[in-house]
Amino acid sequence: MQIHTLRRPFAIPLIVLGLIVIVGIIITFDYIVLLFDPATDNAIEFEVPVFDKASGTYSTVNPQLIPKIIHQTWKNDTVPEQWKMAQSSCIDMHPDFEYKLWTDASAREFIETEYPWFLDTFDSYPFPIMRADAIRYFVLNHFGGIYIDLDEGCVSRLDPLLTYPAWVRKADPTGISNSVMGSTPHHPFFMRVMLDLKNYDFQWGVPYITVMYATGPLFLSVIWKQFKRWAVYDAEQLWILMPAEPGAAYFNDLHGSSWHEDDAKWIKYLGLHWLLFTILGFLIASVFGFTSYLVMRRIYYPKTALSYKYLGQE
Numbered sequence: 001m002q003i004h005t006l007r008r009p010f011a012i013p014l015i016v017l018g019l020i021v022i023v024g025i026i027i028t029f030d031y032i033v034l035l036f037d038p039a040t041d042n043a044i045e046f047e048v049p050v051f052d053k054a055s056g057t058y059s060t061v062n063p064q065l066i067p068k069i070i071h072q073t074w075k076n077d078t079v080p081e082q083w084k085m086a087q088s089s090c091i092d093m094h095p096d097f098e099y100k101l102w103t104d105a106s107a108r109e110f111i112e113t114e115y116p117w118f119l120d121t122f123d124s125y126p127f128p129i130m131r132a133d134a135i136r137y138f139v140l141n142h143f144g145g146i147y148i149d150l151d152e153g154c155v156s157r158l159d160p161l162l163t164y165p166a167w168v169r170k171a172d173p174t175g176i177s178n179s180v181m182g183s184t185p186h187h188p189f190f191m192r193v194m195l196d197l198k199n200y201d202f203q204w205g206v207p208y209i210t211v212m213y214a215t216g217p218l219f220l221s222v223i224w225k226q227f228k229r230w231a232v233y234d235a236e237q238l239w240i241l242m243p244a245e246p247g248a249a250y251f252n253d254l255h256g257s258s259w260h261e262d263d264a265k266w267i268k269y270l271g272l273h274w275l276l277f278t279i280l281g282f283l284i285a286s287v288f289g290f291t292s293y294l295v296m297r298r299i300y301y302p303k304t305a306l307s308y309k310y311l312g313q314e
């Protein structure tokens with residue numbers, strides 16, 4: 001059979017197939033590349049600051065960039081008993097740091113006063129954890145400082161972490177977490193995160209997925225991938241706090257009570273599902289393409305008996 005007779009029936013299904021594949025790749029791209037990013041670039045080196053007895057201050061190899069502020073969040077001023085030790089370990093170790101505990105009330109008031117354009121989105125989040133996620137990005141952007149989940153205790157002075165313009169902690173096995181983060185005020189990454197919250201405000205039907213995609217670590221990881229791709233200046237790049245080596249930890253992650261403790265596993269799980277969806281998409285598109293081809297052939301060449309062709313009895 002001549003190539004020529006194939007051309008027309010194939011054209012439309014091929015174009016549709018191509019469009020489906022392109023749109024599919026564009027939509028899932030950041031989630032798929034996230035799976036293969038070991039996040040080993042820009043790793044933060046552990047450092048013990050030197051204490052000067054005479055002045056009572058700590059000094060680091062590089063100059064301090066991030067202001068000495070610790071941010072934490074809880075729904076009100078009554079921190080549950082099981083987290084008080086972790087909370088005071090950070091406060092007691094850093095008497096020279098300002099300490100801010102953001103409550104539901106003070107967080108809302110802050111957004112209302114400083115970022116009124118975000119108040120509607122903030123109020124409309126269906127789960128309190130989403131407000132707890134959002135407020136940490138806003139305060140880091142506004143004041144700078146270090147945000148620490150309430151169940152993380154401090155085991156070492158945080159001064160060295162103040163010498164990086166902005167950093168987040170690596171999640172295991174993939175992506176980044178929002179459990180501890182540090183930033184100078186108005187760093188382009190957290191600006192970007194803050195502005196993108198509105199664009200990613202979408203309810204996915206399943207609460208956990210909504211939280212992950214709209215405000216949580218998966219959201220943050222995707223913005224980070226995009227930021228890494230587009231950031232113009234090296235100085236803007238985000239630094240990554242890798243899993244602590246024994247004896248070289250800043251935080252004493254107690255696990256078990258963190259809001260997002262299983263998020264990293266979910267990222268991997270969802271990532272694999274994205275791959276699965278993509279493959280499934282290709283399969284559906286192929287079936288669609290082939291069926292359209294048969295239909296088109298019928299339309300263009302109604303007299304051709306397909307079965308005869310396949311049997312080579314044309």
Ligand SMILES: *[C@@H]1O[C@H](CO)[C@@H](O)[C@H](O)[C@H]1NC(C)=O
Pocket residue numbers: 075076077078
């Ligand atoms: C904070 O919330 C807890 C639990 O909902 C409640 O028992 C406690 O009284 C609240 N504390 C304040 C200061 O409102």
